[in-house]
Amino acid sequence: MADRIVKPEDARASDDVLRVEHVAKRFGPVTALRDVNLHLRKGEVLGLLGDNGAGKSTLMKIISGFQKPDEGRMVVKDEEVELRSVDHARSLGIDCVYQDLALVNELSVYHNMFLKREKLLRPLPLLANRAMKREARAALDQIGVNVPRLDVPVARLSGGQRQAIAVARTVNSDADIILLDEPLAAMGAKEGAMILDLVARLREEGRVSIIMIAHNYVHVLQSCDRVNLIQDGEITFDRPTAETSVEELNEIVVEEYRRARMAALGDQAA
Amino acid sequence: MSDVRTESGAPTRAPADPPQHEPPLQAGRRPTAGDMARRFLTLREGSIVVVTVLAAIYFAVQNDRFFTQANFENLLPYFAPFAILAAGEVLLMVAGEIDLSIGSVYLFAPFMFYEFNQAGIPLIPCLILALLCCAVVGIINGVFTEIIGVSSFITTLGMLLGLGGLTLIISHAQPVAMPGAEVTSKTVNVTHVVNGQTVTLPEKVNEIGTFAKIFGGGIYSELIWALIIVVAVQVLLTLTRWGMYTIAVGGNKHGAAEAGINVRWTVIRNFIVCSIFAGFVGVLEAVRASSVTPDTAGASETMFRAVSAAVIGGTLLAGGEGTAVGALFGALFLGILRDGLTLEGVNADYLDFILGVAILGAMAINVYVGRVRKGSGRG
Numbered sequence: 001m002a003d004r005i006v007k008p009e010d011a012r013a014s015d016d017v018l019r020v021e022h023v024a025k026r027f028g029p030v031t032a033l034r035d036v037n038l039h040l041r042k043g044e045v046l047g048l049l050g051d052n053g054a055g056k057s058t059l060m061k062i063i064s065g066f067q068k069p070d071e072g073r074m075v076v077k078d079e080e081v082e083l084r085s086v087d088h089a090r091s092l093g094i095d096c097v098y099q100d101l102a103l104v105n106e107l108s109v110y111h112n113m114f115l116k117r118e119k120l121l122r123p124l125p126l127l128a129n130r131a132m133k134r135e136a137r138a139a140l141d142q143i144g145v146n147v148p149r150l151d152v153p154v155a156r157l158s159g160g161q162r163q164a165i166a167v168a169r170t171v172n173s174d175a176d177i178i179l180l181d182e183p184l185a186a187m188g189a190k191e192g193a194m195i196l197d198l199v200a201r202l203r204e205e206g207r208v209s210i211i212m213i214a215h216n217y218v219h220v221l222q223s224c225d226r227v228n229l230i231q232d233g234e235i236t237f238d239r240p241t242a243e244t245s246v247e248e249l250n251e252i253v254v255e256e257y258r259r260a261r262m263a264a265l266g267d268q269a270a
Numbered sequence: 271m272s273d274v275r276t277e278s279g280a281p282t283r284a285p286a287d288p289p290q291h292e293p294p295l296q297a298g299r300r301p302t303a304g305d306m307a308r309r310f311l312t313l314r315e316g317s318i319v320v321v322t323v324l325a326a327i328y329f330a331v332q333n334d335r336f337f338t339q340a341n342f343e344n345l346l347p348y349f350a351p352f353a354i355l356a357a358g359e360v361l362l363m364v365a366g367e368i369d370l371s372i373g374s375v376y377l378f379a380p381f382m383f384y385e386f387n388q389a390g391i392p393l394i395p396c397l398i399l400a401l402l403c404c405a406v407v408g409i410i411n412g413v414f415t416e417i418i419g420v421s422s423f424i425t426t427l428g429m430l431l432g433l434g435g436l437t438l439i440i441s442h443a444q445p446v447a448m449p450g451a452e453v454t455s456k457t458v459n460v461t462h463v464v465n466g467q468t469v470t471l472p473e474k475v476n477e478i479g480t481f482a483k484i485f486g487g488g489i490y491s492e493l494i495w496a497l498i499i500v501v502a503v504q505v506l507l508t509l510t511r512w513g514m515y516t517i518a519v520g521g522n523k524h525g526a527a528e529a530g531i532n533v534r535w536t537v538i539r540n541f542i543v544c545s546i547f548a549g550f551v552g553v554l555e556a557v558r559a560s561s562v563t564p565d566t567a568g569a570s571e572t573m574f575r576a577v578s579a580a581v582i583g584g585t586l587l588a589g590g591e592g593t594a595v596g597a598l599f600g601a602l603f604l605g606i607l608r609d610g611l612t613l614e615g616v617n618a619d620y621l622d623f624i625l626g627v628a629i630l631g632a633m634a635i636n637v638y639v640g641r642v643r644k645g646s647g648r649g
Contacts, residue, residue, distance in 0.1 A: 066528055086530035102525035104518040106590035111514060116530045118511055126509045 015041045016075070017209050018063070018094075018177055023072030024233075025058055032058040034233035036072070040177065043206035045199060047224035047241070048213045049249065055233045056213045057099060060181045063211070064096035065089030076177070087116075095175035099182050099213075101166040105155035109147055110136035112154050113169045139172040140165070143198050160191035167195055171202065178202075180212040184219065192219075199223050217246045231256055314584045315596030317639040321632050322603040329610035336613060343489055347558065349605030350492035351551045355576035356583065356597035357496075357503040358547035361540045363580055364507065366520035366589025367415060367422035369541060371429035372548035373573030375404050377564060378437045379549030380448065380556035385440065387449040393481045396449070397553060404549030405542050407433060412538030430573070434566035445563040448556045450481040478560075486554030495554065496598065499547065503594035516540060520589030579604055582632050603632065 018040040025033040033055045040046050050056045061067040063074070065083035074081055076092050083089045103112050110129070113136040119128040133150050140147055145164040147157065154162055167183055180199075184192045200223055202208050214220050220227055221241045229237035229252060237252060310316050329336045355372055362369050383400040391399065407429065414425040453476050461470045478487045486492055507513035515536045518526040527533050556562035581587060582603060583596030607628050611621055 086528065090530060096528075098525075098528050100525065100528070102522070102528035104521040104525055104590070106517050106521035107514065115514070115518060115526075118514065120511070125511070126505075127511065127514065129509075 017042045017077055019075040020059070020063065021073050021075070023059070023062060023069045023074070025055075025062060025067065025069050031233055033062070033069070036230070036233070036235055038228060038235055040209050040211060041225075042209055043203070044226060045203045045210045045212060045224045047220035047227040048211055048230060049215075049217070049220060049227060049253075050213075050230035051253070054230045056230055057181055059230065060096055060098070060179050060211070060213065063089070063177075064094055064179055066096075090116075090173075090175065093174065093176040094179070095170045095173050095177070096179035097166045097170045097181060097183060099185065101162055103154050103162055103166055106153055108152060109150040109154055109157070109165060112165060113139065113172065115169070117173060135172075139168050143168050143171070144194055160187045163187055164191060164194065167198065171198065171208075176208045178208050178210045180210060182213050182215070184214060184216065196223050217249050221246060229253075314591065314593045315599060317635050318583050318596055318599045318603060318632065321635060322599050322606065325603060325606045325610065325628075329606065329613065333610070333613050336610060341609065341613065345605055345609045346489070346493050347555075348609050349601045350496040351555055352572075352576050352579050352601035352604065353496040353598040354492075354499050354547055354551045354554075355572070356579035356601050357500050357594040358544035359576055359580045360583070360585045360592045360594050360597045361503060361507070361516060362422070362537075362544050363585045363587060364513075364520045364589060364592035365516045365537050365540050366523065367537060367541070368577070368587070369411060369422065369426045369544045369548075370573055370577075371407065371411060371426040371433060372544060372576060373569040373571075374430045374433035374437065374566070375407055375545050375548040376552035376555070376572055377562075377566065377569040378407070378433050379404050379552035380562040381437050381441050381446070381564065382549075383553050383556070384446045384449060384562075393450045397485065400553060401546050401549050404545040407549075408542035408545030409538065411545065412534075412541035415541070416534040416537045430570065434569060437564050438566065441564045443564055445561055447561045448559075450479060450485075451487055451557040451560040452482075453478055453560060482557050482560075486557035487560075492554055492558065495550075500594045500598045507592070507594060512536075512539075517590055520591075522590075575604060576601075578629060582629060582636065584636055604629075 016039045018038075020036055020038040023033055023036045024031070036055070036059060038046075038059070048056055048059075058067065062069050062083075065086045065088050068083070074083065076094065081088075081092065083092075089095075102115075104115065107115070110133045111127075114132045119131050119135075120126065121128045136150050140150075143164065145161065145168060147161055147165070154165065157165070163183065163185070167180065170178055170180075183195050183199075187195065196219060199210060199212065202210060203223070203225070212220075212224065221244070224241050226238070226240050227244060227249070228235050229249070231237075231253075236256075237249075310319075326336075335341055355376070359369060359372065379400045382403045383396050386396040386399045387393065411422070411425055411429055414420045414428075415422040455474050455476050457472050458475050459470050460473045460475075461468055463469075482488075484491060507516065515526065515531050518529070518531055519533050519536045523533060526536075552562075579600035580592070580597045581600070583593060583598070583600030585592030585597060604625070607625055608621070611624060616624065
């Protein structure tokens with residue numbers, strides 16, 4: 001299996017903005033992550049594939065400071081860190097668009113976009129609503145999201161619009177390590193294309209590094225520089241997208257399924 | 271009300287153009303009176319304002335004495351204290367929690383005030399110390415709810431009973447005279463003009479101290495405090511980070527945590543504020559009455575009225591939405607009903623029955639208007 005993992009080519013390691021080493025996480029009797037090693041280079045878009053329950057979202061939550069790993073260490077921009085909170089991760093430039101979006105239905109679009117990054121009318125402790133609304137409008141326009149009104153509660157928006165707002169919120173922040181947990185879920189074809197365009201543009205600019213979880217292999221091969229496959233709590237495959245194909249990825253996943261099935265049959269026979 | 275009715279004919283309006291709090295940025299046409307009326311009615315607090323005004327008009331038509339200075343003064347204690355209690359409760363309810371212990375805190379604070387004063391501490395520091403005790407109650411409520419993980423309903427129910435009991439123990443179940451609220455009588459010469467002649471006669475005049483005038487004893491003292499606190503809570507909820515985080519926690523607790531909001535602290539500080547308000551109202555009421563009786567049953571009823579005022583005012587029990595201004599009107603509505611029915615000479619046996627029916631009616635209107643506001647059936 002070693003050939004499936006291309007080692008970070010010798011000297012290139014210093015390019016890494018993020019390294020996750022031997023990270024493990026258990027929830028009671030369930031082992032979500034066994035021993036994860038992952039690295040992210042500056043300006044790179046890394047696609048993270050894996051079946052449901054393979055540990056993708058858990059890994060995202062650990063990198064974004066929402067959950068603490070049981071074992072292992074993280075190196076962010078050449079400094080070993082132990083993330084204390086989401087705020088701590090954010091102060092290091094790591095921000096995540098969660099699968100469940102972390103939007104508050106009752107708050108307006110622009111309040112959601114600035115949640116935890118509010119602008120205040122200094123020296124007064126009051127919210128600078130007008131400025132936030134203006135900036136939110138500019139940010140959404142730049143991405144090309146069509147949200148007619150920003151003062152409506154996000155409960156009124158479609159799934160795709162909500163997703164776009166969650167992505168825009170993170171992209172518009174100061175973060176330079178962005179985690180996208182299934183950004184294309186709940187999106188129509190048109191909105192999905194918009195997000196992929198956005199990722200492509202960010203990749204071109206090269207300012208931010210992105211880890212993107214996706215289910216669609218075609219999307220991953222098209223918008224990522226490198227692809228990692230997480231199986232059963234471990235990274236089992238790490239290649240530049242140029243050196244792999246949909247067929248190969250498919251084959252690996254199906255192979256795992258067959259192996260698991262054989263093992264299950266074997267257990268039954270025994 | 272016709273605006274509301276026309277809405278029901280078209281419940282599937284395009285969600286892109288729903289009635290809103292603020293006028294749209296790119297208003298294509300000037301809003302007509304109908305638009306304005308609809309926008310007002312669909313404000314979170316719009317329906318309770320209308321219901322309150324209707325109730326006031328009804329009683330004014332029924333009884334000449336309703337719109338008089340004397341009756342207004344009668345009405346004040348029926349609603350001002352509840353407006354303050356409800357404002358604190360709104361903060362917690364928006365965060366998705368509830369505080370039932372405000373009834374006992376309301377009773378507990380004046381007794382602590384009394385005890386501190388007996389220890390020789392001046393009035394203002396006594397008030398501050400009593401409110402600090404209330405803050406501690408809020409912290410305990412918050413810690414049990416947010417850190418230990420007991421639901422706030424149960425936590426504060428326990429606190430309601432326990433703190434009520436503690437108040438009985440401290441007071442030996444005996445009423446006390448409120449320090450600082452003593453009434454002094456003196457005789458002054460007052461000049462009247464009778465039939466064109468000036469007559470000067472000695473009259474007895476009752477006076478209370480400055481502390482009492484400010485903290486509950488003055489006729490408008492509670493009303494002024496209520497207005498200050500309601501406005502402050504409304505500003506807090508709508509214009510500050512505190513309010514934004516409170517709404518976020520009440521609306522989507524998990525999401526708020528993922529966004530990096532300190533959920534525990536957000537809830538706990540609202541518990542603290544709610545308790546302090548309740549204790550403050552307790553002291554105001556005790557000073558107004560110049561004595562306080564450890565009546566735990568009455569305290570629970572006070573709590574229920576405050577929660578009703580908040581809910582009638584348009585605050586959701588489920589969290590995420592609420593308004594202190596609505597709660598003020600909720601309290602005013604309940605006050606007008608009670609005062610108006612009493613003025614009408616309604617048999618006391620019927621009073622609670624009519625109040626109950628009125629609360630259900632007001633809530634039904636609220637839910638209905640809420641549905642129209644959201645442009646969906648999710649009311």
